[in-house]
Amino acid sequence: MSSALHDDGADVEMWEVPRVKEARIEGVQWGAISAEEIIDRSVIKVTEATVNRSGVPITNGPNDLRLGTDDRQQVCGYCGHGIAKCPGHMAYVDLPLPVVNVAYRAHLLALLHCYCYVCSRPLVAKDTPRYHQLMPMDPSARVGVVKKWIRDSHAKRGGVSCPHEECGAQQPVYVEVGTTIQTNFRITEYGPDTPQFTPTDMYTMLSVIDDDDLRLFGYSPEHSHPRNWMWRVFPVMPPIIRPASKTGGGDNQLTSRISSIVKLSNDLRRFDTKTLETVQVAKYNGLLCAERVVNPNYEEPVDEKAARAAYISLCTALGGYYNSDYDSKQYHRGVASKTCIWSIYSGGKQGRYRANLLGKRVMNAARNVIGPSNGISIDEAEVPIYQCMKLTYPERVNAYNIVRLTQAVYNGPDVYPGANYVVRGEIRIDLTGYSGDRVVLRYGDEVHRHLIEGDYVTGNRQPSLHRWSVMGHRIVPVTGNTMRIHMAVTKPYNADFDGDEMNFQVARGEEERAEVQMMLASNNLIKNGSAIVCFVMHSLVSIYRIGSETSIPYDMVMQMVTESLDEGDELIHVERRPYTGREAFSLILPRNLTMRKKDVVIVDGQWREGLIDKSVANGPSGIIQVIRIDFGMKEAARFIRRAYRFLDVYGTRVRPFSFTSADTRVDIKAPEGTPDDQLRDVLGDMAMRQLESRPGRNNLIDMYRSGAKGSANNIYQICGALGGQSKFDGRPYDDFTMHYGSDAIIRRSYNDGLTPTELLTHARPCREGMASTVKKTGEVGRRHRQVSFTLSSLATMPRALTHDRTDYHQHGIRYHPQ
Structure with a gap:
């Protein structure tokens, strides 16, 4: 204990908090429990098969009160605590034979x-x-x-x-x-x-x-x-x-x-x-x-x-x-x-461990189907109004918010934005069916109001495989029935919009709001040097194609720039003339941005040379990374928001993107004597050259070159030949040896179509890959649960030792005080 002088000269006692030494867990030892240990941990021996008599647990029965109770009206006969504090106690049955x-x-x-x-x-x-x-x-x-x-x-x-x-x-x-x-x-x-x-x-x-x-x-x-x-x-x-x-x-x-x-x-x-x-x-x-x-x-x-x-x-x-x-x-x-x-x-998803211990039901959370919305910032999420009316935020009444909260109380729970109840000391006033004008707010009252624009929530899409599976968002109340997130955050969430669902947890309290602000999507832009909140799908195709545009009309440029601006953004001057694609995109780049990567050159915010693909946009030393380092996180988030809106207009109104089977048609034939193991590569190269030599743009090539989807191997298989198939379990396809040889070479492409034998030959490695993916996913989840269960009950005690928190055993864990 020490003392200190207060500002007014009073001597104030200060208690020093004892420091807890750190300990290192060297390992966890599993084992089979012995009969002696079971008896030592038990409080009684169960000898009666009858459970209850007239509603009262039988002494020495399976539900003896000395084992604890699951009834809130009773107390444990061993420790004297109720259900809230008594964890329960073990018993044993003595078996006549092993x-x-x-x-x-x-x-x-x-x-x-x-x-x-x-x-x-x-x-x-x-x-x-x-x-x-x-x-x-x-x-x-x-x-x-x-x-x-x-x-x-x-x-x-x-x-x-x-x-x-x-x-x-x-x-x-x-x-x-x-x-x-x-x-x-x-x-x-x-x-x-x-x-x-x-x-x-x-x-x-x-x-x-x-x-x-x-x-x-x-x-x-x-x-x-x-x-x-x-x-x-x-x-x-x-x-x-x-x-x-x-x-x-x-x-x-x-x-x-x-x-x-x-x-x-x-x-x-x-x-x-x-x-x-x-x-x-x-x-x-x-x-x-x-x-x-x-x-x-x-x-x-x-x-x-x-x-x-x-x-x-x-x-x-x-x-x-x-x-x-x-x-x-x-x-x-x-x-x-x-x-x-x-x-x-x-066991299983509905078992006590995963359903009750790891997957607890929580208050102040909502779950809904998600959809895309690029009209919001990357750190915002649109939440249906009907869910905003169910979820509440407890706000303390003060001189700055009493007018707004009074109006919310007056609106009540059925009018948005309103409030569901008011807490005054130990009294809770439910506003359901209650005339709001009868409640006069006082300073210090706690009003549980509806969620409004700017409130903070944490979004989570399962499975939670890395820390970016949980990010913070500022909500935007909207009409409709689904939640919506920005397309740029689909990569960290690993989300698509084919029925995926997400959880949103309300941050209740100022400390929680401060923590969520540090988890916002704009603060989680980079993972391992590359942007993880980044350009995906159609935005990558559009940013790649716009670099080749030679003339975009003034009115379309004006529309793209106007759509990219938010209220409060600095105005952008657009000259009344046609623009090239690079000139138009330079209007939304930061003015002092200078970078060079691959063949892309940007000087003082002007895109001079090259085409922007996935690596230039999202990769290390890419546009997003350079803007974040040179101009800060907020400017990088603002650029992603503007670019998505800008490219949305370009990709839907200036140069819409879609491809059909006509983009894959080629007229090629393998040279005589081409070895079977080189057939796919030879035909694929011929198909690629023929597609790229055609006048105009080929949408399939653009999608591959931009990095949005696909690879050269996909084009080879679509236009050239499927080629050799991997061996099943390391063994050749013996049943197809007579027709294809030991390596099962398929000489047709997807455009040509496959014979039934070729389809079956190709289906076997496909099935093997799918089974491997399913097994790998389950294995990752199983290992995560193993680690969670192992570490969940460990605690560091003031004696500088690491213990198991249960009362039953404190061994099996080797500890080493530092």
Whole structure:
């Protein structure tokens, strides 16, 4: 604590805020949770299958009040807090027998093939050729190799024995059955003495595997010991995660699942210990088969048969809790059918993570279909009036705005621009159906008025792949039903107007408005040296073509310049004479602009030479970049606005742009002896020269040369030939070898048309490219969510450590204080 003197001489105490040291996250360690950790995190053991009795949660039931509550009228029986502060607490169900966790079943099946079921040692002994063959491999890849060796040995030699002399046990074959793993022994090896390998035996075997032997195959005994891949206790999530239906009057389906698991566990626990110790997974286990070899009339004891059926039902219920695919397996019919289980409840777009945690519903936001409008500035967005009347901005009444806000209150919520309600202290006055003249505003009142021109919003088009997917805009209220943005901002948003939708979030408060001003589209012009808010599509074609114009009438020049000006802009003097295209465009260039790029020369705002294409307009050291550096961000934004309006008039009234099939017609023929792999390039060059040599302008060539759309390869394929097709999965098209050869050369163009065989040949690489794009898009989204989930719960505490914010665990994250 320190002190300072105020302006009036008073001694004022000042508290120093402690500095929090920065910490670096070195890594995140995932792992399988152990039974001991589940019990340690839990507050109760669930023993009752009944959820409620007369509307009151049962003690030690799935909704025990000590687990928290999803009812706003109740408080947690453990921490004493209500639903707003209590995050909920875990519980557990004690299982009578170990059960395979379906999430690790494939890993467990592979691991069992690598260790002896008797001595729990690797089936590859040290100082053997196979052991030395494994050592250079990555530890995680060794499991698959050993599993293949063991299966081949079972198939070729009729079995595998433990390589250690003191053991030498014959190994079983492990097979997936339903939600668990079945152990099959060779009866001919043992006869009536076929050994049993129960779930308890499997758990014991996994528990005694040596740590060094686990690391041999890439497993971490500290973070993911194989014994934790089997449930001994089942974790029960708090009720806040599985709230009951308030309208349907029933329990949550996850809660019903937990109740079924508790009931099946209690049913299985009624059998005596000796019976439970003999429970096998297989419908006809090895021991039963061995008994029938000796006695064909042998029948399995009733208790053992019932216990095995109860255990399989429990396995299926636990598997079905996470994935409903296991409900329909052959061993179980009684637990609920395919309904809302955990994988459906939490996964996908409508799951709890993406729909509720990452995709929250928010207030003061609107979503609508977007359209183009070049009559606005690049940092403006047109919003329908009906949405401006729903969205409000809380404005504090003062001497400068009391007249305007009084009129808004008088108009009320149904007349634009009006207000929806007034907040005075703790009182909120709703103006719906209320006569506005009865409300007399006072200084300090908060009026929630309709949005008006100049208010700030943030626009967002999903998917949000980079920071330019969210930008700020000043709204312009308009009639109609759609939002409209400037064409120049379609590139950062990756937007088109074929039904795309965008979200607009109102900036409420002066701090938020200040932040949005820094996010305006005019402040986000440049990305990696190139303009990202820039010329696109028709504007690029027009700015390229106007450079070749030799004479534009005075009245059209006057119209183009007039359309480019806004109220308050400096007037531009236009002489009464025809203009060339370069002279006309120079009228809207900054006066002192001087630049040279490629063959384009601009001196003191006069375009002297060259044609402006995409690289000259938008690229590094291009027109937009030079104007931004020399004249500032606002001048660059003003130039983009003027140029779009100027070029709109030129491209629609002076030299309209459109192309037809006539622009692609050529009369060419490949020279004799042209190799197939050069056919497309030879014909394409011939077509390009013929198109460019024709009198007048060729619209297809202009679109390609300007950089608006297309490439030389597109013209080659339209006018010349499609040429060689890429190989499918790196393999040649064997089924087309007789007709085209191994590289599938297509000698026709799109103008000529394709035969059915050529169409199919061309469709295969097209389909491969589309599938690759779909896979890549999903992969990018998946990785983004992985990083988001990993980092979302991390917090830096005052002790200079990085922790997980949950109360349940504070480990698994390695931290390093700076």
